[in-house]
Amino acid sequence: MCCGNNDIEKRAELPDAVDMELIKDMCFFDPHVHMTSRTTDDYQAMADNGIVALIEPSFWLGQPRTHVGTFADYYSSLLGWERFRSSQFGIKHYCTIGLNSREANNEALAEAVMALLPTFIYKEGVVGIGEIGFDDQTALEEKYYRLQLELAREAALPVQVHTPHRDKKKGTQRSMDIALEHQLDPSMVIIDHNNEETVEEVLNRGFWAAFTIYPFTKMGNERMVEIIRQYGSERIMINSAADWGISDPLAVPKTAMLMKKRGIDAATIKAVTYDNAIAAFGQSGQIDPNDFANGMAINQSEKFENNSILRGGQQPRIAKGSIIIQ
Amino acid sequence: MFAFNIALLRTMLSEFLQKNSSAASFSWLLTESNGPQHINRNFSLAGRKFSKLKPDGAPEQFIYITGNFPQTNWANWTVLDMARLYQLLQLEATGKQAYIRLIEELFLQADLGELTVLYKSLPFFAYPEEWSARCAEGIRSNIGTVLDAIMQENNYPSAYLPEAAWNQMVLKAVFTGKNLALIYGLQKRKNTALATSLLDYAEERLAAGRDIDNGIWELTAPLFPGETEILQSKFLQQTSEYVLRK
Numbered sequence: 001m002c003c004g005n006n007d008i009e010k011r012a013e014l015p016d017a018v019d020m021e022l023i024k025d026m027c028f029f030d031p032h033v034h035m036t037s038r039t040t041d042d043y044q045a046m047a048d049n050g051i052v053a054l055i056e057p058s059f060w061l062g063q064p065r066t067h068v069g070t071f072a073d074y075y076s077s078l079l080g081w082e083r084f085r086s087s088q089f090g091i092k093h094y095c096t097i098g099l100n101s102r103e104a105n106n107e108a109l110a111e112a113v114m115a116l117l118p119t120f121i122y123k124e125g126v127v128g129i130g131e132i133g134f135d136d137q138t139a140l141e142e143k144y145y146r147l148q149l150e151l152a153r154e155a156a157l158p159v160q161v162h163t164p165h166r167d168k169k170k171g172t173q174r175s176m177d178i179a180l181e182h183q184l185d186p187s188m189v190i191i192d193h194n195n196e197e198t199v200e201e202v203l204n205r206g207f208w209a210a211f212t213i214y215p216f217t218k219m220g221n222e223r224m225v226e227i228i229r230q231y232g233s234e235r236i237m238i239n240s241a242a243d244w245g246i247s248d249p250l251a252v253p254k255t256a257m258l259m260k261k262r263g264i265d266a267a268t269i270k271a272v273t274y275d276n277a278i279a280a281f282g283q284s285g286q287i288d289p290n291d292f293a294n295g296m297a298i299n300q301s302e303k304f305e306n307n308s309i310l311r312g313g314q315q316p317r318i319a320k321g322s323i324i325i326q
Numbered sequence: 327m328f329a330f331n332i333a334l335l336r337t338m339l340s341e342f343l344q345k346n347s348s349a350a351s352f353s354w355l356l357t358e359s360n361g362p363q364h365i366n367r368n369f370s371l372a373g374r375k376f377s378k379l380k381p382d383g384a385p386e387q388f389i390y391i392t393g394n395f396p397q398t399n400w401a402n403w404t405v406l407d408m409a410r411l412y413q414l415l416q417l418e419a420t421g422k423q424a425y426i427r428l429i430e431e432l433f434l435q436a437d438l439g440e441l442t443v444l445y446k447s448l449p450f451f452a453y454p455e456e457w458s459a460r461c462a463e464g465i466r467s468n469i470g471t472v473l474d475a476i477m478q479e480n481n482y483p484s485a486y487l488p489e490a491a492w493n494q495m496v497l498k499a500v501f502t503g504k505n506l507a508l509i510y511g512l513q514k515r516k517n518t519a520l521a522t523s524l525l526d527y528a529e530e531r532l533a534a535g536r537d538i539d540n541g542i543w544e545l546t547a548p549l550f551p552g553e554t555e556i557l558q559s560k561f562l563q564q565t566s567e568y569v570l571r572k
Contacts, residue, residue: 079437
């Protein structure tokens with residue numbers, strides 16, 4: 001046997017093979033995806049699968065940063081280079097700015113980052129404070145979660161809350177309790193990485209419930225379909241949270257395919273893969289769906305003025321099936 | 327300190343902005359402090375108060391300002407760009423080091439739109455000779471809009487860049503397919519080193535079987551007429567062979 005090619009062939013015959021017909025004419029908004037960690041192939045595939053806009057939350061880069069300057073450069077790159085890179089594939093790029101929970105545990109660094117945040121949260125296309133919340137659920141994590149909730153309230157920005165992998169249910173409850181303590185309106189708070197155990201309380205308390213379709217460690221999308229069947233589409237949204245781990249930047253369109261296939265109606269699919277994310281994060285005043293609903297090319301001619309070269313989706317394509325590289 | 331009449335430009339921008347923004351935004355612009363503690367935040371906040379589009383009926387509005395500042399193509403500035411330039415012109419410039427540090431900070435923390443307008447505004451900073459390193463740094467960027475802002479319709483590079491940086495800019499413009507007609511001062515600053523590099527580049531393109539922007543010949547022909555002619559004919563031959571193969 002060589003290289004597993006047989007497996008790939010077998011997969012194409014599976015009943016659950018990717019079928020673009022299922023999502024014909026749909027477009028998607030992935031409200032949580034870490035493009036900094038992804039390749040241009042991913043951008044191309046996302047555009048091909050109908051993703052027209054995305055939100056890149058600030059997060060942990062897999063290894064702790066040790067200088068405040070690397071945070072400043074990271075935020076700048078989300079607002080500059082990554083946004084430009086995304087536009088080349090016709091995908092509108094937004095971001096949320098924040099100090100993630102893991103790095104909140106380095107107090108000296110966290111203090112310096114907090115001082116930096118106010119200069120970044122009013123930048124164009126910053127649609128919230130995020131992703132913030134608990135990881136280990138330490139006292140320092142709580143301290144900087146609270147300080148950032150205050151910042152969000154002052155700036156009238158939505159909050160994107162990361163909920164912990166370990167001790168998830170309690171961590172999620174605590175995140176919501178603290179947000180309410182700081183007088184945040186639950187309609188301004190998106191609780192992320194939900195599962196069957198957390199969703200009911202999140203919705204009952206008036207928060208947005210985001211679900212991350214992420215293989216092995218978070219939600220699978222068959223479970224997601226069942227959750228949609230049970231809870232409907234109100235205040236629910238789906239994201240990929242694709243990053244440097246084994247994850248899938250096509251999680252949103254693939255889940256739409258699965259929902260369609262399993263008989264979920266078109267309006268519900270649109271709500272959880274597009275509309276609700278725009279409604280929640282659009283409260284920042286930074287999202288105009290006209291910028292991407294009909295493709296980004298039109299918009300770019302306005303936004304980037306005298307720039308005739310930049311057009312969404314005009315990156316030259318590589319002929320992937322050919323061994324010739326020109 | 328400034329290489330242009332700053333008072334006049336301020337007046338003109340303010341007249342323009344009054345006509346093209348809401349009363350609330352305009353009064354915010356006039357009254358907000360542009361001191362060191364506030365400029366970073368206010369420079370960003372302007373994006374939430376001014377239009378990112380070119381103003382309606384642009385041509386008439388630009389006659390007056392263009393008449394006085396003809397080196398800039400104002401028709402390609404958005405209302406927001408103008409507002410941000412106005413903010414930059416309000417900065418306290420008498421202390422040279424502090425002024426430069428302040429603007430450098432803006433560059434370091436800028437988003438895409440801010441970065442673009444900062445580079446577009448290079449001709450309007452105080453101490454113009456101090457910004458050539460910043461300009462050269464911008465040319466190292468891979469962000470298309472930043473490169474456009476520096477290379478096209480900007481009279482800073484040809485006036486202030488040292489030869490090596492100028493040549494890098496022109497080579498990068500050719501390499502990234504920019505419209506050479508929009509580079510100000512291109513003819514005036516042609517030089518032997520640049521022409522040599524362009525001829526080398528043309529040889530490379532030929533070897534790779536790729537075509538080339540014919541605009542480069544105007545930069546090489548006056549200095550190397552023989553070499554230029556030979557290369558031009560080789561490109562012609564390559565094109566006709568390609569057409570025949572098809």
